[in-house]
Amino acid sequence: MFPKIITKKFSLRDRAALKSYIEETDEFIPYGNGRSYGDGALNENILHVKPYNNFLAFDEENGLLTCQAGVLLSEILDSVVKRGWFLKVTPGTKLITVGGAIASDVHGKNHHVEGCFSECVEEFSIMLPSGETEICKKGDELFYATCGGMGLTGVILSATISLKKINSKNIRQTTIKTKNLQETFEAFEKYQDMPYSVAWIDCLAKDEELGKCLLMVGDFADDGDLDYRSKKKLSIPFNFPSFALNNLSVKAFNWLYYAKAKDGTSKQKVDIDTFFYPLDAISNWNRIYGKGGFTQYQFILPKEHSYEGLKEILTKISDSGKGSFLAVLKLYGKANENYLSFPLEGYSLALDFKIEDGLFELLEALDEVVVKYGGRIYLTKDVRVSRETFEKGYEKIDKFREFRRENGMDKKLNSLQSKRVQI
Ligand SMILES: Cc1cc2nc3c(=O)[nH]c(=O)nc-3n(C[C@H](O)[C@H](O)[C@H](O)COP(=O)(O)OP(=O)(O)OC[C@H]3O[C@@H](n4cnc5c(N)ncnc54)[C@H](O)[C@@H]3O)c2cc1C
Structure with a gap:
């Protein structure tokens, strides 16, 4: 922790x-x-x-x-x-x-x-x-x-x-596989009328593959099946040793996860828990990060700067070699009137990082890019942001x-x- x-x-x-x-x-x-x-x-x-x-x-x-x-x-x-x-x-x-x-x-x-x-x-x-x-x-x-x-x-x-x-516990899900950040943005825009959308990004991909993703979009099915029961949980029984999660294991996971998805688009029906709450199916999933724990970094950038800002941030992450299994990109609508709510119209990326030497220096460098493009950090995910960076965003x-x-x-x-x- x-x-x-x-x-x-x-x-x-x-x-x-x-x-x-x-x-x-x-x-x-x-x-x-x-x-x-x-x-x-x-x-x-x-x-x-x-x-x-x-x-x-x-x-x-x-x-x-x-x-x-x-x-x-x-x-x-x-x-x-x-x-x-x-x-x-x-x-x-x-x-x-x-x-x-x-x-x-x-x-x-x-x-x-x-x-x-x-x-x-x-x-x-x-x-x-x-x-x-x-x-x-x-x-x-x-x-x-x-x-x-x-x-x-x-x-x-x-x-x-x-x-x-x-009228159903099921979601009709379409998965779109993209080859780079440009295609990822095009896919989000193309499917922006779908009620639900989220992309998993391979944050260690570089150069012409930078920003490649699996975009999952979906809507509730209409099949009358409301027989919902929470899924049984798997459990991670102990903290993984600190060497278990490293640049190579994240690269291997990202490669496998991306490779197993079909090229182009594919469709399937999944239930509420699979679509909305994949991590809840595994108790103590945080233990894969070992005793030292992990932190999540989530920022949002206004739409007009999202593409260039994300390109800069993904480049810094892949150059650092500090990978994240979980790198989730979402599209956001307009901000509301609340004083400290996080969302604003644009794109947000959330990344989990194992706590290790050099991580906070990397995150400070990412903060600079977020501030430069008029973005902000999500307080509920944050454990380290400076007063100055926080104030500039809110x-x-x-x-x-x-x-x-x-x-x-x-x-x-x-x-x-x-x-x-x-x-
Ligand atoms: C796997 C996972 C996925 C997540 N995905 C998302 C996501 O997609 N989108 C998103 O927005 N968040 C996400 N989160 C973050 C989570 O939804 C928020 O942090 C949420 O606030 C946690 O609620 P909690 O009840 O555990 O509150 P806590 O973590 O205990 O507290 C969170 C904040 O709420 C305050 N608070 C709690 N209860 C009260 C109360 N009764 N009165 C006043 N203040 C109170 C606390 O003081 C604290 O500031 C995710 C978290 C996890 C672990």
């Missing part, structure tokens, strides 16, 4: 106890299911929200679900898919809490169509540092500060979210800071991350 910190944990079970905890604790940060990659949910005192996890209401006719903030997206799917409903927006893991989804304003493979998670939030309730509880909707400043606000405005207690109607940061100061949030709610980048 990276970073490691010893914490004092308080489990949220009822509002009265939370009020006393807030009064008695100097400073803390809410913690959902710990699926954020960085230090945004870490502090010496963490408030564990996952035990606060009752379903409160379900309007089955209109697909409106109300639940406490500790409910996992997987628990929602277990009960709604069979009734013909799905999440409007879901990230690449269902093992996150509703509170965590709002606080990071997560997005999925359909941002270019549906936007972020906050777009499907009808309202939420939140306990503020004063101990008061407020109900909050779009249009309220507290809504814009809290969605994407990384737990720094208060403790989200419950939310009402709107769901998407489906133009509403001053509004957010002021809002926190005015409402006494900066005194009570802090994470290692908020202190590092001085939010």
Whole structure:
């Protein structure tokens, strides 16, 4: 794991106890299911929200679900898919809490169509540092500060979210194999009307093959098959030794993964878990990175600079030889009004890197390219970005800071991350 910190944990079970905890604790940060990659949910005192996890209401006719903030997206799917409903927006893991989804304003493979998670939030309730509880909707400043606000405005207690109607647990998936970055961009543009799209990039490919990918696009099937059951999990039983994951093993994996896909386009029907949540099928997958752990680097670049910026960044990565199995490229639609939400209209790349000598120097060099092209780094994946790089990417940061100061949030709610980048 990276970073490691010893914490004092308080489990949220009822509002009265939370009020006393807030009064008695100097400073803390809410913690959902710990699926954020960085230090945004870490502090010496963490408030564990996952035990606060009752379903409160379900309007089955209109697909409106109300639940406490500790409910996992997987628990929602277990009960709604069979009734013909799905999440409007879901990230690449269902093992996150509703509170965590709002606080990071997560997005999925359909941002270019549906936007972020906050777009499907009808309202939420939140306990503020004063101990008061407020109900909050779009249009309220507290809504814009809290969605994407990384737990720094208060403790989200419950939310009402709107769901998407489906008539199948299956996705009709088309895979497009491209030979370089130019073809990758052309394929994204060609399929931009498909509701879901995501590309796996071979980040060690060089020269004329730079940016080659497998682009997966899809939409829900209409076959009436709603018999959804979560897949059984495989498990990685121990930490891999540190030499197991290196430039050669990543190259071999990338070669095999790309080579086994058919040239041109191919079609198949896959279920929800295979399409949306491939990593959830393997428990403790992080152990392949060994004891030292790993970090994820995710940035986004405005559309007009995405091609040249990605070319520069992929060249730096392949020259460094620091490969990533997971290199995911996505197309994004317009930014929303939230103060710290990550998405903006353009392309984003997410890469997992083993923590090793020279990595942070490489990531600092990549930061320079991101800043040069007007991009930003995703806070929920971040563990190292400097205050300066962060501020250059988020133009509403001053509004957010002021809002926190005015409402006494900066005194009570802090994470290692908020202190590092001085939010
Ligand atoms: C395999 C994998 C794939 C992923 N794919 C995507 C993706 O496609 N898109 C994407 O956007 N993200 C993705 N993520 C990141 C993940 O969706 C977010 O980090 C999410 O916020 C984690 O939720 P959590 O419940 O685990 O919260 P935590 O990781 O525990 O906390 C995340 C943040 O939310 C705050 N928070 C949590 N609960 C509350 C609450 N009740 N009130 C106030 N603040 C709270 C915390 O303080 C912290 O700042 C992925 C993560 C993994 C592991």
